[in-house]
Amino acid sequence: MPKWFAPAAAVCFLMFVASPVLIxxxxxxxxxxxxQKIFYYHVPSAMTFFVAAxxxxxxxxxxxxxxNLHADRIAASAAELAVVFGVITLVTGPLWARKSxxxxxxxxxxxxxxxxxxxxxxxxxxxxxxxxxxxxxxxAGLALFGMAxxxxxxxxxxxxxxxxxxxxxxxxLPVSMGGPFWFCLAAFLLLFVVLLQLRVRLERQxxxxxxxxLALED
Amino acid sequence: xxxxxxxxxxxxxxxxPVAHAQxxxxxxxxxxxxVSELPxxxxxxxxxxxxxxxxxxxxxxxxxxxxxxxxxxxxxRELERLDTDVKKGSRA
Numbered sequence: 001m002p003k004w005f006a007p008a009a010a011v012c013f014l015m016f017v018a019s020p021v022l023i024x025x026x027x028x029x030x031x032x033x034x035x036q037k038i039f040y041y042h043v044p045s046a047m048t049f050f051v052a053a054x055x056x057x058x059x060x061x062x063x064x065x066x067x068n069l070h071a072d073r074i075a076a077s078a079a080e081l082a083v084v085f086g087v088i089t090l091v092t093g094p095l096w097a098r099k100s101x102x103x104x105x106x107x108x109x110x111x112x113x114x115x116x117x118x119x120x121x122x123x124x125x126x127x128x129x130x131x132x133x134x135x136x137x138x139x140a141g142l143a144l145f146g147m148a149x150x151x152x153x154x155x156x157x158x159x160x161x162x163x164x165x166x167x168x169x170x171x172x173l174p175v176s177m178g179g180p181f182w183f184c185l186a187a188f189l190l191l192f193v194v195l196l197q198l199r200v201r202l203e204r205q206x207x208x209x210x211x212x213x214l215a216l217e218d
Numbered sequence: 219x220x221x222x223x224x225x226x227x228x229x230x231x232x233x234x235p236v237a238h239a240q241x242x243x244x245x246x247x248x249x250x251x252x253v254s255e256l257p258x259x260x261x262x263x264x265x266x267x268x269x270x271x272x273x274x275x276x277x278x279x280x281x282x283x284x285x286x287x288x289x290x291x292x293x294x295r296e297l298e299r300l301d302t303d304v305k306k307g308s309r310a
Contacts, residue, residue, distance in 0.1 A: 016279075020272070034264035038271045045275065084282050088275050095271040099264050126224060191279070198286050205293040212300035216307060 001201070009194050015187035022180040029177075035099040038092050040180055043170065044188035045088040046114070050150050051192060052082035053117065056124070057147020060140035072136055073207070075143055077199035079124045081192060082146070086118035101163055109160040113153045120146040 019040070029036035056078035062071035093111065094104040105111065120142060127139040157166045173181055 016276075035267055037268055041272060041275050084278065088278055091274050091278075092271040095267045095274075099262055099267050129224065195283070195286065198290070202286060202290050202293060205290070205297055209293060209296055209300060212297070212304055215304050216300065 001197070005194070005197055008190060012187060012190040012194050015183065015190065019180070019184050019187055022183055026180045027174075027176050032100050035096055038096040040184045041188075042089060042092040042096060043181070044185040045085050045092065047185060048188040048192045049082055049085040049089050049114075049118075050154065051189065052078045052085055053121065053146050053150050055196070056082055056121070056143045057150075060143035060147075064137060064140045064144075069207075072140070073200050073203035074196070075140060076128060076136075076203055077196055079121050079128075079139075079143060079146075080199060081195055082121040083118065083125060084195075085188075085192070086114070086121065090115060090118060106163060108162040108164060109156040110153065110162055110164040113149065113156050117146060117149040117153055120149065 023037055023040045026037065026040070028034060029039075056075045059068075059071040059075035059078065062068045063075060093114075097106070098104050124139045124142045124146065127135050127142060131138055154167065156162070157164050170181070
């Protein structure tokens with residue numbers, strides 16, 4: 001493990017422990033009240049979902065067109081993290097919506113496109129696991145489509161009629177709400193970096209196991 | 219572990235259309251009713267939703283960290299075993 005890993009993991013843990021205190025001290029939103037505080041984990045997890053999708057897509061590109069095996073390991077790791085952060089986004093969103101909108105789910109463009117993007121990364125993992133020989137390249141192709149969805153999902157709320165809050169909410173947050181929000185976003189992004197490092201290590205060790213099996217057969 | 223994870227994911231995906239079918243679309247309001255006048259079963263408190271959301275995030279992330287740690291330990295043990303086997307094979 002690199003030298004920065006243990007301090008980064010410790011800082012990340014402390015940030016997650018401190019985050020509920022900051023969120024509890026943030027003011028209530030005028031119309032939604034208490035339930036709006038889901039926002040402080042929901043939006044950072046959605047942004048980390050986007051980052052994971054981009055990391056997976058970029059590294060799949062490097063693997064497909066540059067034959068870079070390390071990039072493939074990063075892509076596989078990032079895809080798993082995209083699924084994890086995607087699940088968090090897709091579960092916390094409906095818990096917020098149930099109170100704010102009166103329904104758990106709406107088939108509007110932001111929610112539906114987020115679900116589709118998440119399903120692409122689930123498909124990526126399934127193809128890699130059960131696709132047999134050469135499935136890494138098929139999965140990398142899928143990841144490019146997953147990555148292409150990111151800007152579409154992000155701007156969808158600005159171009160289609162939807163009840164989901166638009167992208168202007170975050171840049172216009174008052175300091176009392178913005179402080180906890182940016183703190184939580186930093187915690188989620190740091191967690192992504194830490195987990196990606198761990199997961200890439202797992203992929204590297206799996207590759208070593210495969211090499212040793214081949215050496216034993218020879 | 220992975221098979222169980224994929225099984226759970228497939229279950230969630232297959233249940234999504236059922237969940238959608240069970241939800242009626244929101245109806246336009248034809249009258250305003252103060253929340254205090256609603257029967258207790260129709261008043262939706264925020265706290266359980268908020269606590270549920272935060273508990274889910276912590277459990278999901280904790281579960282994932284444990285899963286990665288367990289997989290790392292398994293691969294590490296297999297790596298050490300194979301390393302020993304390869305060394306024994308090269309001596310023979």
